[in-house]
Amino acid sequence: MSHKIIKNIGIVTFYPPMRTEFELFGVETFEKNGFNVFFIDISKILTPNLKYDPPVVNDKIVIKINKIRELYDILNQNNLIIVSAVYYTYKTLWLYRLYKKFNVPYIVFDISYHPSRTFESSQKSLQERIKRLNFRNLIIRLVNSNTFNQFLIKKADFALVPNYFSNILDPTIGKNTKILYTHHSDYDKYLANLDKKVSPENIIVFLDEYLPYHPDFQVMKSKPPVTPMNYYTSISRFFDKLEQKTMLQVVIAAHPRSARKNLFGDRKVIYNNTLELVRKSRLVVAHSSTALNFVALYKKPVIFMTTDEIIKTDHNNIIMNMAKCFNKIPINIDDETSIDMSDICSIDLEAYNNYLNNHVKIPGTPEINSWEMFIDCLNENHYI
Incomplete structure (x- = not known):
């Protein structure tokens, strides 16, 4: 079967792209293989009131879209494939309708897969399920159903699936979609750093999630699970206790979207270097960050932590589920109970390995970058 030859890679995003997105979407890998790569930022359409303006990495390859019609000329290119980093929902149905209108080939992948999703459906009570059966959610279910959307959208040409639990892509996958089992993007970073030597340091790394201010809460129009004053006071007090107990220094692996300064007092805050920080640490502290990958x-001991505020929200379930993956129980850092170092420093290797096999890398997949796998797939299917 013949296909149009792909020369351009258009990456559609719902956030202004940052340095982390350049790595996540394999920009360097595509460019090394001769592709012209550019981002299509539709955040102004999806979230026009979003108060979030990250530092520009390379605006020469970022096209900011303000109106839907501005997409027409881009999608009408003959040698284009779209990497759709915007999930199919009732709010983005218009975008997937455009993919069909212009018959543009596109690829989907689970950009924000989180292991806690695998627990969600089993934990919802009958009462919770009934509560969700309102008109809006019935419309959402209808839009997501294959019976309905097979007439509305063109199914994806390719799907990059990081594990067997990922199902958020299902509405866009059809019988002719080429499914490529790869691994989590964090494993790509792991592979890229295999030969790099790192010396251990006497540090504890906190995997920051920017919980009080994360822009996702604006996008989803939901309330953050914590208030800034209570949250940063609690974790600062806990870090003081932890440093006294361990004689180690707490270093902050900053969330890539964090923009506010001086949230952690005098503690060192480091951006865009989470892998190396975890690798050389003695201990890691986290809520539910995917950087737990x-x-x-690297088989590091980990403390899962919650707070009095978080416990009252759904976010606590996410933390509980992540801790369960590592056979751990979260600590409520607002509880004055002393820290049990013997439990903290223990590692359940079976749990760690199960986590890797279930959520990070499907056993048997090639030990190469995910986007290299995709380029090989394009070649095998005569797109290049």
């Missing part, structure tokens, strides 16, 4: 890869 590095904890599993």
Whole structure:
């Protein structure tokens, strides 16, 4: 079967792209293989009131879209494939309708897969399920159903699937979609750093999630699970206790979207270097960050923590589920109970390995970058 030859890679994002997105979407890998790569930022359409303006990395390859019609000329290119980093929902149905209108080939992948999703459906009570059966959610279910959307959208040409639990892509996957089982993007970073030597340091790394201010809460129009004053007071007090107990220094692996300064007092805050920080640490502290993938890869002891505020929210379930993956129980850092170092420093290797196999890398997949796998797939299917 013949296909149009792909020369351009257009990456559609719902956030202004940052340095982490350049790595996540394999920009360097595509460019090394002769592709012209550019980002299509539709955040102004999806979230026009978003108060979030990250530092520009390379605005020469970022096209900011303000109106839907501005996409027409881009999608009408003959040698283009779209990497759709915007999930299919009732709010983005228009975008997937455009993919169909212009018959543009596109690829989907689970950009924000989180292991806690695998627990969600089993934990919802009958009462909770009934509560969700309102008109809006019935419309959402209808839009997501294959019976309905097979007439509305063109199914994806390719799907990069990081594990067997990922199902958020299902509405866009059809019988002709080429499914490529790869691994989590964090494993790509792990592979890229295999030959790099790192010396251990006497540090504890906190995997920051920017919980009080994360822009996702604006996008989803939901309330953060913590208030800034209470949250930063609690974790600062806990870090003081932890440093006294361990004689180690707490270093902050900053969330890539964090923009506010001086949130952690005098503690060192480091951006865009989470893998190396975890790798050389003695201990990791976290809520439910996907960067826990590095904890599993490098077999680091970990403390899961919650607070009095978080416990009252759904976010606590996410933390509980992540801790369960590592056979741990979260600590409520607002509880004055002393820290049990013997439990903290223990590692359940079976749990760590199960986590890797279930959520980070499907056993048997090639030990190469995910986007290299995709380029090989394009070649095998005569797109290049």
